[in-house]
Each structure stands twice: as C-alpha cells, then as structure tokens.
Amino acid sequence: MLARIAHELYWLGRNLARAEFTARAVEAVFQAELQGTSDSEPGVSFGSGGLLAMFGDVDESAQSGQALGQLTLDAGRPGSMLASVERAREGARTVRDVISAEMWEAINTTALGLRGGGQPGWAAPAGTYLASQYVKERTALIWGVANRSMLRDEAKCFLDAGGLIEISDMVLRMLRVALPQGDPSADGHALILLQAVGGFHAYLRAVTAPPNAKPVARFLLFERAYPDSVAACVDSLHEVFMSADAGPRNSKPVLRVSRLAADLDFQRRALPEEAELSGICKQTQQELASIDQDVAERYFAGAAAAGLRR
Amino acid sequence: VPFYDELFEPDGTPRPTTRELVADLRALGPEGLMEAGRRRDAIFMQRGITFETGRGNGASLERPFPLDLVPRVLSGEEWRDIKRGLAQRIRALNHFVDDVYHAREIVREGLVPWRLVAACPHFARAVHGIRPPGGVYTHVAGCDLVRDGDGTWKVIEDNVRIPSGISYVLENRAAMARLVPELFSSYRVRPVDHYPQLLLRALRSVAPSAESEATVVVWTPGPANPAYFEHAFLARQMGVELVEASDLVVRDDVLYMRTTRGLERAHAVYRRLDDDFVDPLEFRADSLLGVPGLVRAYRAGSVAIANAFGTGVADDKGIYCFVPDMIRFYLGEVPILENVRTYLLSDPEVREHVLGRLDQLVVKPTGESGGRGVMIGPHADAREIERMREVVNADPDRWIAQDVVQLSTVPTVGAEGQLQPRHVDLRPFAVFGERIDIVPGGLTRVALDEGSLIVNSSRGGGSKDTWVLEDGDTADRAGPPIADTQPPALPDLRYGAWTGQQQQQQQRRARTGPRGS
Numbered sequence: 001m002l003a004r005i006a007h008e009l010y011w012l013g014r015n016l017a018r019a020e021f022t023a024r025a026v027e028a029v030f031q032a033e034l035q036g037t038s039d040s041e042p043g044v045s046f047g048s049g050g051l052l053a054m055f056g057d058v059d060e061s062a063q064s065g066q067a068l069g070q071l072t073l074d075a076g077r078p079g080s081m082l083a084s085v086e087r088a089r090e091g092a093r094t095v096r097d098v099i100s101a102e103m104w105e106a107i108n109t110t111a112l113g114l115r116g117g118g119q120p121g122w123a124a125p126a127g128t129y130l131a132s133q134y135v136k137e138r139t140a141l142i143w144g145v146a147n148r149s150m151l152r153d154e155a156k157c158f159l160d161a162g163g164l165i166e167i168s169d170m171v172l173r174m175l176r177v178a179l180p181q182g183d184p185s186a187d188g189h190a191l192i193l194l195q196a197v198g199g200f201h202a203y204l205r206a207v208t209a210p211p212n213a214k215p216v217a218r219f220l221l222f223e224r225a226y227p228d229s230v231a232a233c234v235d236s237l238h239e240v241f242m243s244a245d246a247g248p249r250n251s252k253p254v255l256r257v258s259r260l261a262a263d264l265d266f267q268r269r270a271l272p273e274e275a276e277l278s279g280i281c282k283q284t285q286q287e288l289a290s291i292d293q294d295v296a297e298r299y300f301a302g303a304a305a306a307g308l309r310r
Numbered sequence: 311v312p313f314y315d316e317l318f319e320p321d322g323t324p325r326p327t328t329r330e331l332v333a334d335l336r337a338l339g340p341e342g343l344m345e346a347g348r349r350r351d352a353i354f355m356q357r358g359i360t361f362e363t364g365r366g367n368g369a370s371l372e373r374p375f376p377l378d379l380v381p382r383v384l385s386g387e388e389w390r391d392i393k394r395g396l397a398q399r400i401r402a403l404n405h406f407v408d409d410v411y412h413a414r415e416i417v418r419e420g421l422v423p424w425r426l427v428a429a430c431p432h433f434a435r436a437v438h439g440i441r442p443p444g445g446v447y448t449h450v451a452g453c454d455l456v457r458d459g460d461g462t463w464k465v466i467e468d469n470v471r472i473p474s475g476i477s478y479v480l481e482n483r484a485a486m487a488r489l490v491p492e493l494f495s496s497y498r499v500r501p502v503d504h505y506p507q508l509l510l511r512a513l514r515s516v517a518p519s520a521e522s523e524a525t526v527v528v529w530t531p532g533p534a535n536p537a538y539f540e541h542a543f544l545a546r547q548m549g550v551e552l553v554e555a556s557d558l559v560v561r562d563d564v565l566y567m568r569t570t571r572g573l574e575r576a577h578a579v580y581r582r583l584d585d586d587f588v589d590p591l592e593f594r595a596d597s598l599l600g601v602p603g604l605v606r607a608y609r610a611g612s613v614a615i616a617n618a619f620g621t622g623v624a625d626d627k628g629i630y631c632f633v634p635d636m637i638r639f640y641l642g643e644v645p646i647l648e649n650v651r652t653y654l655l656s657d658p659e660v661r662e663h664v665l666g667r668l669d670q671l672v673v674k675p676t677g678e679s680g681g682r683g684v685m686i687g688p689h690a691d692a693r694e695i696e697r698m699r700e701v702v703n704a705d706p707d708r709w710i711a712q713d714v715v716q717l718s719t720v721p722t723v724g725a726e727g728q729l730q731p732r733h734v735d736l737r738p739f740a741v742f743g744e745r746i747d748i749v750p751g752g753l754t755r756v757a758l759d760e761g762s763l764i765v766n767s768s769r770g771g772g773s774k775d776t777w778v779l780e781d782g783d784t785a786d787r788a789g790p791p792i793a794d795t796q797p798p799a800l801p802d803l804r805y806g807a808w809t810g811q812q813q814q815q816q817q818r819r820a821r822t823g824p825r826g827s
Contacts, residue, residue, distance in 0.1 A: 031488070204549025
C-alpha cells in the first residue's frame with residue numbers, strides 16, 4: 001500500500017486512542033478532584049495538574065476545573081479531546097477511500113458533535129463529564145465499526161499499530177507522572193490510576209492484592225490478560241507488524257518490538273514485588289519512541305522522522 | 311415542637327458550614343435543580359440503580375432510586391464524635407454477642423435479663439460456644455442515628471445482622487459529582503469509594519487461610535432479592551464471586567464452591583441472607599436458599615462468616631435499651647452516643663404508663679426491621695391506637711415504646727424545584743476486621759412526604775449524599791504533587807510530517823491567511 005496512506009492510518013489510530021485515553025482520564029480525575037482525601041489513608045493522587053503534565057502542558061495558574069476544560073473542548077490545546085478528534089478527522093478525510101464510509105461517518109460525526117462547545121448542556125460544570133462520556137462512547141463505536149467493517153489487510157494493521165503504541169505510551173506517561181518515587185509512605189491505594197484507564201474492574205478480577213501503587217503499576221505494565229496493559233499492547237504490536245511487514249525477519253521495528261516484548265516478560269518474572277518501577281517505565285517509553293521512529297523509517301519512507309525528532 | 315434544621319439557623323440564615331452550599335444552591339435555582347433531577351433519573355435508569363415498586367399486570371415497574379440533590383453536610387469535628395461513639399458502641403455490641411454465646415457474664419451480673427435474650431427471635435442456640443477468628447462477630451454494622459430537637463445525635467436502632475444501603479452511598483456520591491459538581495466547589499468532601507476495599511481487607515483478615523490468599527465470596531439469596539443490586543455491586547467492587555446457595559457445598563466440614571475446575575475452597579463468606587435460611591440442618595429446615603452443613607463448617611473454624619450467625623441478638627429492639635449498660639460493663643467507658651428513651655413493655659408498671667400515653671409515643675415490634683409494624687402515636691388515629699393497645703396487652707414482650715424524636719430536617723428539592731424541609735436520619739457503615747473503620751458519612755435517608763417521620767426506602771423514603779468535610783481551610787485546593795520526572799514531549803502533534811500534507815497545509819494557509827490572525 002502507499003506509504004502515505006499507511007502513515008495516515010497509523011496516526012489516525014494514535015489520535016483516536018489518545019482521545020479515548022484523555023476522555024477516561026478526565027472523567028476519573030473530574031470525579032476524584034471534587035472530593036478531598038480519604039481520612040484513613042491518603043493513597044496515590046493523580047489530579048488535573050498531573051494530567052496536564054502528561055501532555056507536556058503544565059499550566060501553573062489553571063484551576064482544576066479549567067484544567068480539565070482545557071483537556072476537553074479547547075481546540076487551542078493540542079492535548080484536548082477535541083484537538084485529537086479533529087486531527088483524527090483530518091487524517092480520516094485523507095484516507096476516505098481506504099476506510100469504509102461507515103467508519104468515516106462515525107469519525108466525522110464525533111468531530112462535529114464536539115465542535116463549538118459540543119452538545120447543549122455541556123457548558124454547565126457537569127459538561128466535562130458529559131463530554132468525556134461522549135468521546136468514550138464514540139471512540140468505542142469507531143473502533144467497533146473498524147473491527148467489523150475493515151478488511152484484515154495492511155491498512156487495518158497500521159491503524160491498530162497506531163492505537164496500540166499510543167495506548168502504551170499514555171499508560172507509561174501516566175505512571176511516570178503519578179507513581180510515588182522513593183517515598184513508601186505515599187504508597188496508598190491507587191484506585192484513581194485504574195479508573196483513569198478504565199481498568200478498575202479488570203484489576204479486581206485479575207489481582208488479589210489490594211489496589212496499591214505497586215501492584216497497580218505492575219498490572220498496568222505486565223498483565224498480558226488486560227488488553228490495555230503495556231505488555232499486552234506490545235505483544236499485539238508485534239503480531240500486527242509481523243503480518244504487515246514484507247520481510248519481518250530483518251525488519252528493524254519488528255525486531256525491536258519483539259525484543260521489548262521479551263524484555264517486559266523477563267522483568268515481570270525477575271522483578272521482586274516491591275521493586276521500583278519508574279525506571280522501567282522510562283526505559284520502555286524510550287524504547288517505544290525508538291520503535292515509532294523505526295516504523296516511520298521503514299514503512300513511511302523516512303518522511304515522518306523529521307517531524308518526530310522535533 | 312421545633313425541629314433542628316441542618317442547613318439553616320432558626321432565623322433562616324444559613325449555618326456557618328453551609329453558607330457556600332446555600333449560595334450555590336440559590337445560584338442553581340429551581341430550574342437548575344429540576345434539570346439536574348431529570349438527568350439524574352436518566353443516569354440511574356441507565357446504570358440500573360432502580361428499585362421495583364410492585365409487579366402490576368405481570369410486569370415489574372422499575373423506578374430510579376430517589377436521590378435528593380441537596381447534600382447533607384457534617385463538619386469534620388462533628389464526624390469525629392460520631393465515629394468515636396459508633397466504634398465504642400460496635401465494640402460493646404461485639405462483646406455482648408460473644409458473651410451471650412459463652413459465659414453470659416452480663417446476665418449473671420444482673421444487667422440484662424436472660425429471659426429477654428432467650429426470647430429474641432434471632433437468638434441462635436446452634437452457635438453456642440463458637441468463637442470466630444479474631445473474636446469478631448459484627449464485621450459490618452450500621453447504626454441508625456437521628457438528631458434531636460436541639461441537634462444532639464442519638465442512636466435509634468442498631469443493625470448488626472445484614473445492614474444494607476452502602477451501595478447507595480457510593481452511587482449517590484458518584485451521581486452527585488456528575489450532576490451538580492458546582493456544589494462541591496467550596497468544599498473538600500471526604501471520599502467514600504474505598505469502602506469495598508475496607509470490607510475486602512476485613513474479610514481477608516478474619517479468613518482462616520494459612521497457605522494462600524483467602525478466597526472471599528458474597529452470598530446472595532438471588533436476583534429476586536430487593537437488595538440484589540447491592541450484592542452484585544459489592545461483589546464487583548471487591549472483585550470476588552457472587553454466589554448463590556447452589557454454588558456452595560460443604561464436604562467434611564469445609565466449604566467449597568463449584569467451579570469449572572472442580573471444587574474450590576471458600577474461606578470467607580459475606581452473606582446477605584438471614585440466619586433462618588443459611589443452613590437447613592441447623593436453622594429452618596424448609597429453607598431452599600441454604601447450604602446444608604454450613605454451620606458445622608463454621609463450627610469447625612474452616613470458614614469465616616460475616617456477619618457471624620446469631621448476631622441478631624444484639625440488634626434486637628428489646629436489647630437496644632441495654633447498650634449503654636453494655637458499654638459501661640464491657641469497656642468501662644461512658645457512652646459517647648445516647649439512646650433514645652425507650653420503654654420495655656414487659657414491666658407491668660411501665661406498660662401501664664405507656665398504654666396511658668400511646669398517642670405520644672412510637673411503638674415498635676422488637677424482632678422486625680425496615681419500619682414494619684411501627685406505629686407513630688401522634689400520627690395515628692384512635693382506632694389504630696386502640697388496636698395497638700390490644701396487641702401490646704396480648705404479647706408485651708414483643709413490643710417496645712420510644713419517645714417521639716423530632717428528627718432533624720434538611721431542605722429537599724420538591725416537585726417544582728423548590729426547597730422544602732424534610733426529616734432525615736443517618737446510617738453510617740462500620741467495618742470491623744483487625745480494627746474498626748467507618749466510611750465518612752453514610753446513608754442519609756429522607757422522608758419525602760411533608761411532616762412524615764418514616765424514612766425507609768421501602769415506604770416512600772429517599773436518600774441524600776452525606777458530606778463529611780475535611781478540617782482546615784476550604785479554599786486550600788492545591789492539587790496533588792507531580793512526580794519529579796517529566797515525560798518526554800508528545801510525539802508530533804500535527805498529523806505526522808508527511809511532506810505532501812505539509813504542502814497542502816501551506817496551500818490552505820496561503821488561501822486563508824495564517825491561523826490565529
């Protein structure tokens with residue numbers, strides 16, 4: 001397929017995944033920030049400040065409500081849901097011939113629904129919640145349509161690859177911003193991190209340990225049975241590239257991904273329960289950035305590399 | 311009789327802790343509240359937080375759970391007293407259960423008549439002499455609190471069998487944050503969503519499991535139970551199995567559950583059905599909801615049951631009057647929370663006195679819960695009072711009388727969005743494992759009809775979100791600290807750097823002028 005098309009699909013996947021992640025995180029933080037701290041144990045906190053920092057957009061002056069507003073419908077903020085969805089729409093528009101009409105419509109409707117302040121009633125203080133709810137529902141619909149209607153060919157592979165790499169990147173970003181470092185007293189319950197990725201229920205079913213920072217971080221990094229964990233994303237990424245690549249045996253991104261997958265598996269077994277995880281988060285994220293670059297060089301004719309390096 | 315209103319002083323000005331709330335409510339106005347109410351009903355129907363109001367024509371009618379949008383506010387100081395008082399009371403009740411099924415010292419001391427204990431419908435001979443791990447019987451307790459005309463907190467009822475309502479506490483908070491976030495803006499409210507983790511930790515701590523992580527289950531009578539929503543909610547929030555009787559089996563005094571991989575042991579059971587039904591071999595023989603042999607397993611110490619069997623003896627309304635004595639006897643402490651004045655009708659003199667002023671008192675059956683069979687004297691007509699007189703005379707042990715408490719009021723949203731004072735009570739939830747944890751606030755139930763004192767949701771009551779405030783400056787809302795490392799900048803925020811696309815952009819910019827000008 002055309003390198004340009006592959007590139008657009010890859011970024012379409014990334015932008016959709018980012019919009020969805022932002023929506024989930026905003027919803028969780030919105031709910032948590034209205035309330036104070038627990039009187040029995042403080043726990044890990046992840047607020048709007050952290051959320052903005054994740055997007056590299058620290059704004060000291062912003063109040064919590066405003067900060068979340070910036071991440072929802074503020075078109076001027078590159079990290080906002082609206083901006084991500086708009087980018088996704090732009091991308092989808094240039095590949096309209098590759099994706100199904102149904103999928104294009106789903107993406108287009110989402111962008112139209114978010115523009116100009118969104119739906120009636122979203123101007124109210126509860127609007128942040130309503131907007132994130134909307135984005136969550138719509139992205140689920142878009143991915144659902146894609147999974148049902150797209151041919152399992154290279155195009156689908158690049159769309160998925162973008163989504164997978166973005167999810168793992170976002171999870172790692174969040175862990176790096178929110179994980180308490182070297183301060184064992186701050187290792188309280190980390191419900192907020194699970195809520196921010198929508199993995200609360202999955203965690204409870206999969207892990208018996210109480211949802212404290214360490215086991216939650218391990219779960220989000222290593223649990224293969226949870227589709228949004230870093231390890232699961234990297235595994236799927238490997239599969240996707242294996243089927244998309246013409247010569248996987250000597251393809252740089254494929255090799256890198258399979259090494260990362262093996263690495264994560266090794267760390268999961270080798271690391272003691274109480275090990276510090278922020279180092280691994282950092283390493284893994286750097287590795288993902290390299291993969292991203294390798295992908296650009298191998299599949300997109302090196303065209304995107306300049307933009308990535310900035 | 312004056313009522314104590316929790317939002318307003320008698321002269322109609324807001325109380326110090328509620329000034330900002332009142333201002334925010336006024337800013338919202340009747341239309342704002344009505345609008346939020348419509349969204350609330352939609353959300354509750356969507357999330358399936360409903361209760362059935364009878365089955366008419368074969369179809370059940372579901373109604374959204376009635377949450378009132380005006381929260382109830384308790385200061386941190388006020389809450390600390392309640393918390394201390396409740397912990398004390400629950401500790402004493404737990405001692406009492408232990409004592410009743412062992413040495414019976416309180417009876418020998420002459421403080422509680424044995425006749426009264428043995429006559430309790432929930433007194434369980436089957437568990438005599440069994441001491442569960444840690445000596446904890448009342449793992450989950452919910453005492454009902456009310457406020458008197460002068461604002462004093464009093465305990466009106468203890469629930470140490472299977473108190474329900476905690477799911478509504480959590481769901482109410484989640485709904486309030488989504489519906490009227492503006493009300494939270496001036497307050498720092500203690501969160502409540504850690505309750506399932508507290509409960510799970512307590513259940514694990516009492517479970518007899520040496521080798522591995524204890525397996526905890528929630529036992530429900532089934533989907534037809536009115537509280538099924540709560541059972542499923544707790545199981546989901548704790549990440550444990552929700553079991554029914556047919557999933558459980560006892561082999562050689564050990565409790566197992568039937569799984570796809572054969573029998574697996576269950577170490578702790580949070581059971582949500584009455585003693586009567588749990589084991590046809592020991593309790594009601596006709597129970598189809600029970601697990602034969604469960605009490606034997608419990609006696610053998612191979613399984614922890616929460617709450618323990620036989621705890622109903624401690625929340626019997628006849629025993630209720632002795633709780634302050636229990637606190638002095640077992641703990642050697644002065645009760646922090648008072649009882650409502652109560653009359654035991656088994657005493658002929660007291661009975662005489664009570665029967666003379668039935669129209670001024672509340673009469674309750676001792677072994678019931680959920681407001682069944684209660685007569686409120688001042689609201690009853692002559693015929694009802696006459697009938698009650700006959701019933702009490704026929705079997706005085708089964709009844710108690712209490713002074714009417716003028717429950718405090720909190721403004722509540724009416725049909726047109728206007729605020730009207732309505733009577734409320736409070737059910738805080740305590741979890742007793744290695745220690746006693748009490749979730750800040752609890753379930754505030756509100757009587758939705760004007761002047762009514764009946765708050766039970768089965769009889770037209772609603773509920774309110776209950777806020778316990780953090781101490782200190784409410785304006786101090788500094789966000790949580792961010793860990794030192796800053797993640798790298800997001801990879802390209804435009805759509806990659808495809809050259810062709812850049813050209814397109816350039817073309818567009820050339821046509822429309824630079825963005826932002």
